[in-house]
Amino acid sequence: MNSTNILLGTTGLLLVVALVFSFNKMNQDEDESADKIAALARELERLEAEKNELEQRRSPGIIFQTSPVAAKATPELDESEEANQRFAAIQNQIEALTNENAALRDDLAQINEPAEEPELNLEALAEETEEPEVTAVNQSLIERRARLIRDAILQATVMGWDRDEWLAVIEGTEQANFRVGDVLALRRNDGILCTFDITRQEGNQSIAVLKGNLGVEPPEIVPGDELIIPPAFDGQLD
Known part of the structure; x- marks a missing residue:
């Protein structure tokens, strides 16, 4: 195989590599790389034209000298060697561009990678941003509410409880001051657990119906639980 055939094969291979490389880079936004690829x-194309010219000039009757005297290089061989050197230089440039674009893609991937957002602790944030004065006011209101509930006059105590019907039988005290249609609140641990509507009275005993403001399940109510008139501060807990 002579140098011209090598030139032809190398040229074809490089053309394929260049075309594939150009196609892979068409969808990228790097303008500088696109300009370099176009120049290559x-x-x-210019080297392809030179190759075609060499192909036309090649003579099938060329006979190479075999005498001991060193054969003088023909112009065709000189041009082929020059073309091979140019092809090698272009191939090196293509490899350099490939490495450069690969590094650029890695940089873009790192830039586009979403940063981890710190977990937001709303309770901690509220504690940090809450003013000492606000905390003191809230504590004062809580203490006042507990005091009003604790000091409220006992109106009745629970005698029996029907969980299925949400009915309670209550017995009024000597200080009782309620009647049918009123609302009583069940006091527990300085707080209001639930409220009842008084629906019927017979003597000092009454029927109280649990108000439907607790969702699905009623609370645990036991005999001896205390009922009071809800303080004005709390209102009727509907």
Whole structure:
């Protein structure tokens, strides 16, 4: 195989590599790389023209000298060697561009990678941002509410409880001051657990119906639980 055939094969291979490389880069936004690829494509076209010219000039009757005297290089061989050197230089440029674009893609991937957002602790944030004065006011209101509930006059105590019907039988005290239609609150641990509507009275005993303001399940109510008139501060807990 002579140098011209090598040149032809190398040229074809480089053209394929250049075309594949150009196609892979068409969808990227790197303008500088696109300009370099276009310049390489033009250079390959020029070399292709030179290759065609060499192909036309090649004579099938060329006889190489075999005498001991060193054969003088023909112009065709000189031009082929020059073309091979140019092809090698272009190939090196293509490899450099490939490495450069690969590094650029890695940088873009790192830039586009979403940063981890710190977990937001709303309770801690509220504690940090809450003013000492606000905390003191809230504590004062809580203490006042507990005191009003604790000091409220006992109106009745629970005698029996029907969980299925949400009915309670209550017995009024000597200080009782309620009647049918009123609302009584069940006091527990300085707080209001639930409220009842008084629906019927017979003597000092009454029927109280649990108000439907607790969702699905009623609370645990036991005999001896205390009922009071809800303080004005709390209102009727509907």
